[in-house]
Amino acid sequence: MIGAMNAPVDPGCVSRAGLNWLLHRAAHKLGSVAQDAAARHGITTRGQLVLSALASEEYRRTQLALGQALGLDKTTLTAELDRLERAGLVVREPDPTDRRVRVPVITERGRTVQAEVEELQVEVENDFTAGLEPAEAHCLRALLERLIVADHRPGSGSCL
Structure with a gap:
């Protein structure tokens, strides 16, 4: 099964794929490498997400508020x-x-640990988007952020 994940993607399939599949496929490719980077420091990608939120906080949030801000349900956040x-x-x-x-x-x-993993993950993201022009990579990020912020429907489960 792992060999199938590393097989070249058929452009005909990609061009006919829905946005959901495209986003999941890109997230999977990026996520597996990002997880390896986090694991080198003994944490998960989700752990890095939590540490990043706590490192950048200008004020303190309760566990409940942190979970809501990160899209993590109570059980998942507590375990992390x-x-x-x-x-x-x-x-x-x-x-x-x-x-x-x-x-x-x-x-x-x-x-x-958060700063070291963030540095590794920036390298991973830069490598992942190396085939894009810098303006395209910036645009991709900006568009994804806009889609996430604009969607006011309740989340379903954890984001990671």
Whole structure:
């Protein structure tokens, strides 16, 4: 089965494929290499997504708010935070306004790992889009961001 994934794609199939298939196929190709980059640091792509959100936060979010912002359901986010916490990359602190609620906070070690994985993932993305002109790669990203932001339908399950 792995050989089939690496086989050349038939241009006739691609030209007739729906947007869903095209996006999934591109995401799979990019995602498997990005996952390998994250795994070199003992985390998953989802873990990197969580660390990146926590590293860039100007304010603290509860676990529930973080999950909603990232498109991760409660069970998936909790399991990921458990892994990141065991690895010493995040801690969960009580919310000062509601002690029943936890707020995930990235540790210094988590910031280091996040920055190293981000660097690897930028290399992976640059390699993936190497066949595009820089303006095309920028346009692709901008269009995907617009599609995601413009779609106000509720998400279904986790984004990763």
